[in-house]
Amino acid sequence: MKELPLLPPASLSRTAVDRSHVHRGGGIDAIWETGRARAVLAHRGTLLVSRGGLHLLDRKDVPEDSVMLYLGADGEGTHFVGGALTDEGRAAVDRRLAAETDRDPEDLLTDPVGGLHATRPVWLGLRELGTRLSDRDVALATSLVAVGNWHATHTHSPRSGAPTHPAQAGWVRVDPEAGTEHFPRTDPAVIMAVVHTDADGTERILLGSNALWPDDRFSLLAGFVDPGETLESAVIREVEEEAGLRVRRPRYVGSQPWPFPASLMLGFTAEADSLEVHTNDEELTHLRWFTREELVEELREGTVSVPDAVSIAGQIIAAWAGGLDPQTTGWSARG
Missing domain, CATH: 3.90.79.10 (Nucleoside Triphosphate Pyrophosphohydrolase)
Known part of the structure; x- marks a missing residue:
């Protein structure tokens, strides 16, 4: 057969993010303290998007019960924190967004009806977004969904059965009884x-x-x-x-x-x-x-x-x- 060349990075394989593992050790608080951090949100495989890309938020906009994950930095030095939302956290974000729309409905007259390019934030699945987001945003989204899935399904230690807690800026879960570290699979x-x-x-x-x-x-x-x-x-x-x-x-x-x-x-x-x-x-x-x-x-x-x-x-x-x-x-x- 005629040999195929190596595939170029496409869809979910694309990236324009420095994962910057050295920043993980300082924890999420240290990332926020740089003054150059923004947040992106995911819930059950969907991402909050607007205006053609991931919707960027500040620290105050991320629900407290979210699992937060350091996703890396872009070429301009902006750091990105991903929030993997609980069902309650998703509901809280939706209420806040709805309240903002009620206060300022003027641009709804020209806003696209849903979709990636909507002015108002909407939730869309990663499969739908995979070929449409920028290299930076698709890398952030893919990592957030992947590690968010792991956090949601690995809440307890396989060694002691004790509840684990996130560490290393969301890239590790620690068993407080056995002292063991568990990593995303x-x-x-x-x-x-x-x-x-x-x-x-x-x-x-x-x-x-x-x-x-x-x-x-x-x-x-x-x-x-x-x-x-x-x-x-x-x-x-x-x-x-x-x-x-x-x-x-x-x-x-x-x-x-x-x-x-x-x-x-x-x-x-x-x-x-x-x-x-x-x-x-x-x-x-x-x-x-x-x-x-x-x-x-x-x-x-x-x-x-x-x-x-x-x-x-x-x-x-x-x-x-x-x-x-x-x-x-x-x-x-x-x-």
Whole structure:
């Protein structure tokens, strides 16, 4: 097969933030005391946005019961604190925003009705925002959602069962009884473009349809890496488990954080010597091989859909097919 180049940073992989780990040790209070800090807010995977980017707030605007996280600094020296809100904190923020609108309703006449570019702040999901935010804002948002998810699900120590508390500017949770430190987890998963090349050089890509998706929706095969397993071995194992197919020459093409809730997607290509497939996986309803021409044509006709560019699956499919443009191929917007 024709080798794919490394994917350029796209969607949730983009960044223009210095994570500046040296600032974590001083805690959140020290960040605020720089006088150059702003806050951004997240709640259950949604972000508060306005005017085309993350809505920036001051310290007083962050509810006290939020888990606060130092996200880093931009090139202008502004530090960013992320607030992962509780349900009560989200309600308090919404009440304050509604009260501000009641006091000053004048610009509502020209304000877009919701959406990223609304003058008034609105809550939108990270998947919807992934390709639309700036490099700086998407890096802040992705880190905040990912670590916020971890804080929400790891409130107690796995050693003593005691409630833990945040430390190191939100990047550690400490067990007060055992004195142990616990760090955010990331679950590595491989996602692969399996390609078969005919004797005449015609390439076909293998795509699968998940049981939870519409019948016309297809994507790459993927799966989590087992403990003690290499990435390359995970590619070979997952393809055999899901498609009954042996592949060779796994080659890395790029990665992307996917904090839904805590994955790191590691993209590969792999070569298949056979077109004979059968699904052994209850999650997959059917598998299909596509030539480049078949895939592009069916996307344009709307008879199939694939992930869009918010996910690395869509990025790899587009790279293999020759730079598909979601605006002209009928890509589904369902990430």
